[in-house]
Amino acid sequence: MKKAMTISYEVGNNLYLNFTNKCPCACTFCIRNNDDGAYGSDPLWLEHEPTIDEIKDDLSKRDLSKYGEVVFCGYGEPTERLGAMLEISAWLKDISGGKIVLRLNTNGLGDLIHGRSIAGELCDALDIISISLNAGTKDEYMAVTRPKFPDAFEAMQKFTSDCVKTGKAEIMLTVVDVIPEEQMQASKELAEKxxxxxxxxEYID
Ligand code: SF4
Incomplete structure (x- = not known):
């Protein structure tokens, strides 16, 4: 396993932020199982979790105005570092005059990680919350996501619903296009609910 201090990396028109390798899941499809990076990036396994100053230093070297979105998404679950993410979000909004669009890609288990509801703080700070649904039924979700929390499926749904209720950010659930038709149908029904x-x-192998 190669390690580096790749804090930000480009994916298409967006800039992704990688600042933790911690995650309570062990998804069968996780890109961390296949490689050391993503989309041609340098290794995303971190030598250490970057400090707030290290993250700011890294971002200060980028022309942030050229990105469509800045996305909290790396080789780990961003809400593991909720405080750092909120601080960086506020700083990015401040230095861009509110123009930067911020998205979080999350497994939706931050409430279980922190033992409290975090939807309000996240929806105040971010523009888009993208939550990995992965499957539409509990059995399939637990089989592919393999979370350490037995009540993960229910907690992910409550987190989603709490985010929607704030009315403050765009909330989306995501699945990949290769899941079986019955899982796709169940996912559609759950998202609607x-x-x-x-x-x-699109599933990228
Ligand atoms: S939640 Fe994300 S980082 Fe964690 S194991 Fe699943 S795909 Fe990998």
């Missing part, structure tokens, strides 16, 4: 959009992402 929770009041979130369902985004079907």
């Amino acid at each position: 929770l009041g979130a959009k369902l985004r079907v992402r």
